[in-house]
Amino acid sequence: MSASPLRPARRAAGRLLAGLLTGQLAGQLAGQASRAAGLAGGAGGADDPPSGSPLIVAAFPAVDAIVREASGRWAARQAGVPLQIVSRQFNDHHTAMTTALSTASNLPDVMALEVGYVGRFALGHGLENLAAPAYGLDSERQRCVPYAMAQGTSPTGAQVAVPTDIGPGTLLYRHDLLERSGVDLAALTSTWEGFVGAGAQLKARTGALLLAHARDLKDILIRTGLAAGEGLYFNAQSEVLVQSPRFQRAFELARSVRRQGLDARVTAWSNDWSEGFRRGTIATQMSGAWLAGHLANWLAPQTAGRWRAAQLPEGAYAAYGGTFFAIPRALPAARKARAWALVRLLTFDRAQQLAAFRAHDAFPALRETYDDAFFAEPMPFLGGQPARLLWREAALRIQAPTVHKQDAFADEVxxxxxxxxxxxxxxIAPALADAARLLARRAHR
Amino acid sequence: MRQTAAALLQALARRDLAAASRILTDVLPVRLSPATVPYVLISPFVLLFLVFSLFPLVFSLYLAFHVWEPTDGLAAMTYVGIDNFRFALGDDWFWKSLGNTVWMALASGVPQHLVAIPLACFLNSGLGRGRDLAVGVFFLPYITSTVAIAILFSSLFSTDYGLINLALAHLHGIPLLGTLLPAQPVDWMGRPENIKPAISLIVFWRYLGFNVVLYLAALQTIPGDLYEAARMDGAGWFRQFWFITLPSLRPMLFFAVTLSVIGGLQLFEEPFILTGGKGGSDQAGMSTAIYLYRTAFDFNDFGAASAMSWLLFFLVAGLTYATNRAFRPRAGSQ
Incomplete structure (x- = not known):
């Protein structure tokens, strides 16, 4: 959208007037706001938000709770701007954000986005580029975990979202079952073949199954050994990569798990999945670090003390989920400035990030929190293991694969x-060839 | 206000548009001529129809000829002619989803009518005072929330902890009968070959009562003296059913089968919830409606999804026409 040369001047005058009247554009924020407003010249309506108008944040559980709990800190910085949180269930929220961006109506000031949707939305131009000089993000990007910042970056280099929490991958395993079966941790985690072999021993001696679903093994293996900048299913030229050794090995090991009857054939978040954890019939689960919190709080609290965490086998490091904040590009400039102030609070404020970590297991994306004593605290659910130290190490080693617009479809195929x-x-070979044929047909759509 | 509404209704019942116009002029800020009254009164429906029915229809047709990155806004559409239709017709998964849909529509739809007609006959003739209660019980699944039904059945179908497998395990212990039943728990929602039958069973169970009510209503319109005359002529129950009941049910059969064809081909809620919104293992439970929904909202291809929805519409329209032809009274049949 192009702007008339008069528009920025009119907006600046409006901002100045609003600032004088409300006294809100003061101190550091005022500097940020005017920089951001200067940047956003071409986008959106023009009017400053009326004094006292709320800043609207659209979020899903439990990000909505985190934002709500941040309202005290926000009020201390922005006394005249109340937060209005629009909370929806996960899928409904992302569908609503898609609709809001497509029609440029009912846009929130700040939207929370799950990492899968960040990749999708980054392919369009509906989100504000926070890498623009006015936001001053370039000097601060090192403050976040590198892979998460990369996940919020579009193929054209625009920073469309800033990470707030991340999901460093971990192997959660039932320590008691491992002891009973005589399998030691090194055998479980040294290689993927060893992991499957340990699963056979585990099943033979305890009856417990290695995995919830063999697909979990495939999911991590296809993410292992990626070259820097390489995509998961497609390369930068949209060539299909699914017939590579990476996929062949993943399929072979998953098939081996299934043939030996080592998986429970249940999908994550199903009733059978949670029941498997409660009854101890599923011995390990590869997931984001956040799963330990879910297990402790509601999935299987009765198994407290029996679980432990380890790094993923064979030195693999992968991300499982993560939450970002983004600002719609079509917002008026002054609303963007307020929104950016909140995004900064939620993502770059050490105390805020640690508060969300303590209360909601939202693993911080902000690296300067990583020296906090909370990381070394023993976790009762994991038998007193200070597992956050492991996850901190993993967070710094994860590489972000390059995103392709057909990744969601490729995942299904x-x-x-x-x-x-x-x-x-x-x-396996014809299966991967069939997948490649389907994906090649979609690659350039 | 209530008096005004009552007066307006009375005026309309008398077809007195002048009086209706006077009443409305008192209430509304504008003066209405008698000729405009019908248009004003029908405008709420027309407005809602335009916004929520006609506009999405026209918009999806427009979208079917475009590619669109939705997060770029409405201006970001590019005209591509019939490319989306060509893509959809050459898409393996579209045809696979159509195959799944037809399979489940037949497996759930045909038994609905084969069971509902005799059941309605039984309720009509053999169940005196308890008939209303029985009809209510059969109708209950139809008015129950699909989400509640799907959640209930996902628990029943659980491999290790579900009641269905528990019952099968007990029945397996019975001599002779047990040999016909599986020895191991059935993975209902995990194995592709079990997903479609499980979904079809739920759809059958859910819509059986609705069809029973339809057929029961039709049965009650058949004059009793036809049966009396037939009995006097020595016709047994089967001949009465075959030569009186079934031909008399023909118009209702057409209506009910048409609804089944349309509903079956638009099957969405039950498989969507039971398979976690993804279609299940090997996409065995992925109906066309689920696939086009996923193509738009999961795979971000709104143009192709719109084209698929129009192709599905043409299929539904064609099959509805074929149903009409099949049930049309033939010369000499009356």
């Missing part, structure tokens, strides 16, 4: 072909 390999006896 690969899962479907894996189902055929595991359930219908389809050979």
């Amino acid at each position: 690969i899962n479907t072909e894996l189902d055929k390999v595991m359930d219908q006896g389809k050979a």
Whole structure:
């Protein structure tokens, strides 16, 4: 959208007037606001928000609670701008954000986005580029975990979202079952083949299954050994990568798990999945560090003390989820300035990040929190293990794969072909060839 | 206000538009001529229809000829002609989803009518005072929330902890009968070959009562003297059913089958919730409606999804026409 040369001047005058009248554009924020407003010249309506108008944040559980709890800190900085939190369930929230961006109506000032949607939204131009000089983010990007900042970056280099919490991958395992089966941790985590072999021993001696679903193993293996800048399913030229050794090995090991009956064949978040944890029939789960909190709080609190955490086998490091904040590009400039002030509070404020970590297991994306004593505290659910130190190490080692617009579809295609390999006896090479053919047809859409 | 509404209704019942116009002029800030009254009165429906029915219809047709990155806003559409239709027709997964849809529509739809007609006959003739209660019980699944039904059945179908597998395990212990039943717990929602039958069973259970009510209503319109005359002519119950009941049910059969065809091909809620919104293992439970929803909202291809929705519409329209032809009274049949 192009802007008339008079528009920025009119906006600046409006901002000045609003600042004089409300006294809100003071101190550091005023500097930030005017810089951001100067940047946002081409976008949106023009009017400053009326005095006392709320700053609208759209979020999903439990990010909504985190923002709500940050309102005290926000009020201390922005006394005249109340927070209005629009909370929806996870899927509804992201559908609503898609609709809001597509119609440029009912846009919140700040939207929380899960990492999968960040990749998708980054391919459009509906989100503000926070890497623009006016936001001053360039000098601060090192403050966040590098892979998470990369996940918030579009293929054209625009920083469309800033990470607030991350999900460093970890292997949660039942320590008591491992002891009973005589499997030691090194055997479980040294190589992926060793992981599957340990699973066979575990099942033979305790009856417990290694994994909830063999697909979990495939999911991590296809993310292992990626070259820097390499995509998961496509390279930068949209060429399909699914017939590479990375996928062949992932399929072979997943098939081996299924053939030996080492997985419970249950999908995450199903009733059978949580029941498997409660009854101790599922011995390990690879996931984000946040799963330990879910297990402790509601999935299987009765198993407290029996779980431990380890790094993923074979030195793999992967991210499982993560939350970002973004600002719609179509917002009027002054609203962007207020929104950026809140995003900064939620993402770059050490006390705020640690408060969310303590209260909601929202693992901080902000590196300067990593020296806090909370990381070394023993975790009762994990038998007193200071597991956050492990996750901190993982967070700094994860590489972000390059995102492609067809990744969500590719994920489905690969899962479907894996189902055929595991359930219908389809050979791996033709399965991957069929997947490649389907993906090649979509790659350039 | 209530008196004004009552007076307006009375005026309309008398078809006295002049009186209706006077009443409305008193209430509304503008003066209405008698000729404009019908248009004003129908405008709430027309407005809602335009906004929530016609506009989405026209917009989806427009979208079917464009590619669109939705987060770029409405201006970011590029005209691509029939490319989306060509893509959809050459898409393996679109055809697979159509196959799944037809499979589940037949497996859930045909038994609905085969069971509902005899059941309605039984309720009509053999269940005196308890009939209303029985009809209510059969109708209950139809008015129950789909989400509640799907959650309930996902618990029932649980492999290790579900009641269905528990019952099968007990029945397996019975001599002879046990040999017909699986020895191991059935993975209902995890194995592709079990997903479609499980979904079809739920859809059958849910809509059976609705069809029973339809057929029961039709049965009550058949004059009793036809049966009396048939009995006097020595016709047994089967001949009465075959030569009186079934032909008399034909118009209702057409209506009910048409609804089943349309509903079956638009199947969405039950498989969506039961398979976690993804279609299940090997996409065995992915109906066309789920696939086009996912194409738009999960895979971000609104143009292709719109094209698929129009292709599905043409299929539904074609099959509805075929149903109409099949149930049309033939020459000499009356």
